Amino acid sequence: MGTIIRQTTELAMHIVSAYVNPGDVLVDATSGNGKDTLALAAMNPAQLYAFDAQEAAVQETIRLLEENGYGDRLADSGKGIPADDGLTGCRIIVRQLAHENLCEFFRNEAGAEAQETARPLTAVVFNLGYLPGGDKHITTKTETTIKAVRDAMELICSDGLVCITMYSGHPEGRKEKAALLEFAEELDAAKWHCAYISMPNQKNDPPEILLITRKG
Ligand SMILES: C[S@@+](CC[C@H](N)C(=O)[O-])C[C@H]1O[C@@H](n2cnc3c(N)ncnc32)[C@H](O)[C@@H]1O
Incomplete structure (x- = not known):
């Protein structure tokens, strides 16, 4: 294994991968590029x-997925969902949605498939x-x-993960990070595990990771 503490975003994905099994349902709540x-x-x-x-981020996400060979997995690509793929048949749904509406989306729009269990998500x-x-x-x-993180916590299964990469190098980000840490400190330790990861020798307010898992 190479170093996993080189870059925050890589570390975050490495941690997420430890929670995920093929066939799980995952959410990227800020798809960006x-x-x-x-x-x-x-x-x-199974579903992502x-x-x-x-809208610009949605288009960029679709473009990157297509460029990397995931075009035929896109639910709205018009190319259908590949049949007989078993667990490797990932279906990707990219939508313009404000993540504070996560619960509403899964309750109202994602359809029966996504609502099979009350808490369908392994990681957000x-x-x-x-x-x-x-x-x-x-x-x-x-x-x-904070509303979106609460929604994500509502939707994750037992031992599911909410992984948040926070940026305190700009005013709103500083406020957001402080509020998230305060929120995490107040979570009931009987129900939630939390971890906070920082890279203390990096300069210029490096990103930090907040992890929340639902106790099994
Ligand atoms: C740092 S970027 C995400 C980077 C991305 N994960 C990637 O790998 O390229 C943050 C994103 O959050 C999006 N964003 C801002 N407010 C949002 C909201 N309320 N709901 C969903 N996305 C939001 C922005 O449009 C932006 O694309």
């Missing part, structure tokens, strides 16, 4: 939902902040992020 979605697709989920509030991944190379004003916001 699609890199995390691509990493999640490689974990062979990728959400972003911005957040990579907060703004779209790299995009409009920095369109960033995740404290109140809606």
Whole structure:
């Protein structure tokens, strides 16, 4: 195994992969340029939902998936869902959706398949902040992020994971991180495991990871 503490985003995906089995249902709650979605697709989920509030991010995520050979897995690609693929038949649903509506989406729109169990998700991944190379004003916001994390916690199965990469190098990100840590500190330790990962010798407010798992 190479070093897994070189880059926060890589470390986050490495941790997520430890929770995921082929056939699971995963969510990327901030798909952005699609890199995390691509990493999640490689974990062979049965279904992968990728959400972003911005249409530009949705298009970029679809483009990256297509460029990497996942085009025929896209639920709306018009190419159908590959049959007889067993556990390797990942179906990817990319949608423009504000993640504070996660619970509403799974209750109302995702359909019977996604609602088979009350808590259908193995992992929900957040990579907060703004779209790299995009409009920095369109960033995740404290109140809606907390609502979205609460929704994700509601939707994950026992031993499921919410993985949040936080950026404190900009004012809204600092506020968001402080609120998330305060939120995590107050979670009932009988029901939730939490971990907070920082890279203390990196300069310029490096991203940090907050992990929340539902106790089995
Ligand atoms: C740091 S980027 C995500 C990077 C991405 N995971 C990747 O691998 O490229 C943060 C994303 O969050 C999105 N975002 C901001 N507010 C949101 C919201 N309320 N719901 C969903 N996405 C949101 C932004 O549009 C942006 O694309």
